[in-house]
Amino acid sequence: MARPDSVYFFGTCLVDLFYPQAGLAAIRLIQREGVRVIFPQGQTCCGQPAFNSGYQDDARAVARKQIALFPGDLPIVVPSGSCAAMMRHHYPALFEGEADHAAAAAFASRICELTQFLTTLGIELRDRGEPVKVAWHASCHAMREMGVGDEPKSLVRQLSNVELLELSRERECCGFGGTFSVRYPEISAAMVSDKAADVVATGAQELLSADCGCLMNIAGALGAKGVPLRARHVAEFLWERTRER
C-alpha cells in the first residue's frame, strides 16, 4: 500500500463508549506520521453484534449507514481486529444480492487494522517511558481473520524500556465472543479466568491488546480478582510512552 496523505478512522462502539483514549491515541499516532485523519461523526458500530447473533437484516441496516459515511477512496483504519474483520471479510457476504453490494465490497477492501497500518507507515517509536514489563494478548479475529502476526509486538519491541513477556497460551481465546460471554457465562468465565491467570503468571505489570472486547473481558477478570495490573489498548500505550511532554 502506498503511503496515503489522508485516512478515515473508524473508532468502533466499544472504543467510543469505554476506551475513547485508545481511539484518540491511535489518531494521534497516525497524525504524527504526517497523515491527515478524518473521523466521520455519524459513525456508530460495524454491526458485528447483530451479525454474529444471526440478525443479519439489522446488521446490514447499520452497516449500510457506515458505508455511506466513508465515501472517499481512502484507507479506513480500525483499532480492533474483530471490527476490522467484520467490515473487511463479512460485509461482502452480508450484502450479497443487495443493490449496494459493489459499494460494500469496495468499502471492505479499504479496511485496515491499526497495527498493520502503523507498520506499513514505517512508524518509528522512541521510548520516553520508565522501564516496564508487559504481556501481549493476541486477539482471535486479528490473528485468524485479519492475518495480524508479529506487527503489534514489533511495535512494542521498538520501545527500549519495555520488556515484552509471552503468555503461555497466547493464541487461545480469552472467552469474550460478544454475546457468547453472557449466553454461556460459565464457559466464558472459565476461559477468561484461565487467561487472567496466564497474564498474572508472566509477571507483567501491564497487559496490552489491540482489541477492546478482549481487553474489557480480561481487565474485568483481573479487576475482579483484585490484581493490580493495568490493561490498555496498545495504541494508548504506544502514544503515552512516545509523546513529547
Place this chain on the structure above:
Amino acid sequence: MDGLIGKRAVQFPDQEEWAALRARGAEARARALANLPDLLIRLEARCRANGMEVHWAETTEEANEEVLAILNRRGAKHVVKGKSMVSEEMHLNDFLESHGIESLESDLGEYIIQLDHETPSHIIMPAIHKNRKQIARLFGEKIRAAKYTEDVDELTGIARRVLRRKFEEADAGVSGVNFAVAETGTLFLIENEGNGRMSTHVPPVHIALMGIEKVLERLEDVPPLLTLLTRSATGQPISTYLNMITAPRSRDEKDGPREVHLVILDNARSRIYADPELRTTLRCIRCGACMNHCPVYTRVGGHAYDAVYPGPIGKILTPQVEGLAHRHDLTHASSLCGACVEVCPVQIPISSLLIRLRKEASSGGVVKGAGEGRTRAEAFTWAVWKRIHASPPAYRVVSWLATRLGRFVPAVGPLKAWTTVRTKPRFAHKTLHELTREEGVPDV
C-alpha cells in the same frame, strides 16, 4: 489436550506444506461432494462387482433394520464392532441388544465406555474423559476374571484377553468406513489397535457402515487425506493399521469374511448436501482436531453437548441433523474464535457456518427448524439496537447518556452474567466522538 495439540504441531512444521496439503484435501472432499449422487452410484456398482452387498438407508431406523436383517439371515447372536460414529448415530448396540444380539465394542476406548454404559466424549478418543484409576475400578467391577490393577499395560492386557475370545466367537463384525473409493469400490478403515482388522476379517460376516458423504472419487485422493487425518487426529505420520477392504474371501482364499455388506446411511445428509454452503459440513473426515483445539470443548468435555458429535463439528452438524428448534443453542456455544477453522484439514469454515445457522434459527431458511430459534425478546432487542446504531442522532443521544449515566445501571440481566467473574465495564466520561470534536479532528 495440550499433548495432542503439540503432537499435531510437530507433524506440520512447514506452514507452506500444510497449506498446500490441506488445499488438496479440501479439493478432494469438495470434488467428491460436488458429484455425490453420481459417485455413490458408481461406488455401489463397483462394490457389487467386487462381490459386496450394498444396502441403502435413509434413516437410522432403516439402517438398524438392514443390519438386523443381515444378522438374522445368518442366525448371528454375537457381534464384535470396530469403532464407528455412524453406529453411534444409529444407537446400534442398544438396538441389537433389544433384539437379543450381543454387540461388543472392540476399540479399547469404546470397550471401556460400553462397560460403563456411556457414550463417546470424543470422536476418536471416546474414553478421554476417564482416567486410569476410573478404568481400573471399572475393570475390577465389571470383568470377572480380572484382578484389580492400575497398571496401564496390564489393563490393556485384560481387555485384550476378553476381546481375543470374542473375536473368535463372533458371528459377525461391524465397522465404520473412513473413505470409500468409487473408482475401485475400496473401503478404507484406519485404526491403531488392530481391532478393526480383527472385526472385519475374523468373523464370517462383515457389515461396514458409512454416511453417504464418505465417498471419494479416485484412489489417488486417499493419500493426502490419509496423512491429513492421522497427523491432525493423533499427531501420527501414519496409523498402525490401514485396511483396504474390497471383497469377501474368494474361493481360493483361506481367510476373510464370507460376506461383506456395505450399509450407506443418509440421516439428513442429503438435506445438508442440497445447500452449497452448508454442504462444506460434509467434507469432515472425523479427525477431531477441532475438538482438541477448541477452548470450549476442552473446558466442558464431550458429554456436555448431549449429541453424538461433540465439539465444533458437532455444533454445526447436530443442529442440521436434529433441527434448529431444539439444537440452535449449540450454535451459540462458541466465541467464534476460529481455532477450529485454523486446524481443520479440509478447510470447513466452521465459524461462518455457525453464523449461518444462527441466522437460519432467527430469520428462517432451509435448515430443519429454521426460524424456530427466534424469540420476541431477542428480535426486539436487535430492532432497538438497529434503531440506535442506524441513526447518528439517536446514537449521539444514547452514547451521551451512557457515558454520563451508564455507571448507575444495576448489574441485572446480561450484566449480572458478566459480573460473576468480572468487574462492571466502566463507561468513559466522554465518547470518542466528543474527544475528536474537541481535538478538531476533521469530520470529512
